Amino acid sequence: MNYRFIGLLLCCVFILNSCQDEVLPKPKAQLRLEYPARESKMVQTSAYSFQYNSHAxxxxxKSASFTLDYPSLKGAIYLTYRPVENNLVELITDAQKxxxxxxxxxxxxxxxQYIDENNSVYGMFYEVKGNAASQAQFYATDSTRHFLTGSLYFYAKPNYDSIYPAAVYLQxxxxxxxETLKWK
Known part of the structure; x- marks a missing residue:
């Protein structure tokens, strides 16, 4: 009986000693994506000019409406220009809608809100968080002649966690x- 007791005691000691390290949950990993450094180029249309990322x-x-395509990020910024012809309220309402x-x-x-009085650029920037189709939008106007809208879209089903790094880069x-928009 003493041998059973000693054997049981030894088993307990071995079991208790074998579990010395605390079990800790693994920290959450984050995907590290590296995007190319920005180099600016100038685009000029008949109505305005601005600087854009040369990787686009x-x-x-077509006239003053076009797309800045980012094939490596599977996204694009769509720019639409409209002249203001006594319809500024309608244009702003449509952009906000x-x-x-x-x-x-x-x-x-x-x-x-964005205001650049030196270049007569007034507008609004919208940063969209979540699984929405567009992650950023803006409109800009000089209030008398020009109106420009821009929208960022990805060529994939919106999954905010997955597209977040690319969305931040393109925003x-x-x-x-x-910020570099100038009217003609």
Whole structure:
């Protein structure tokens, strides 16, 4: 009986000693994506000019409306120009309505007003968070002659966690367009 007790005691000691390291959950890993450094180019249309990321390809340049395509990121910035012809309120309403159509899928839409009095550029930048189709939108106007809208879309089903790094990268490009915009 003593041998059974000693054997049981030894088994307990071995079992207790074998589990010395604490089991910790693994930390969440984050995907590290590296995007090319920005190099700016100038695009000029009949109505305006701005700087854009040289890694974008200009597609469908028709008058002053076209697309900046980012094939490696599977995304594009769509730019639409319209002249102001006593319809500024309608143009602004349509641009705001387009931005808020994404509210159903979006977690949040951040509005940021933009004013550049030196170049007569007035507008709004919308940063869309969540599984919405567009991650950024803007409109800009000089209030008398010109009106430009821009929208960022990806060529994939919107999954915010997956497209977040690319969305942040391209949102900076959308801001660059807005901040370097000059009317003719």
């Amino acid at each position: 390809r200009i597609k469908d340049l 387009l931005s808020y159509e994404h509210v159903v899928k979006a977690d949040n839409i951040l509005e940021q 900076k490009d959308v801001r660059q367009i807005l």
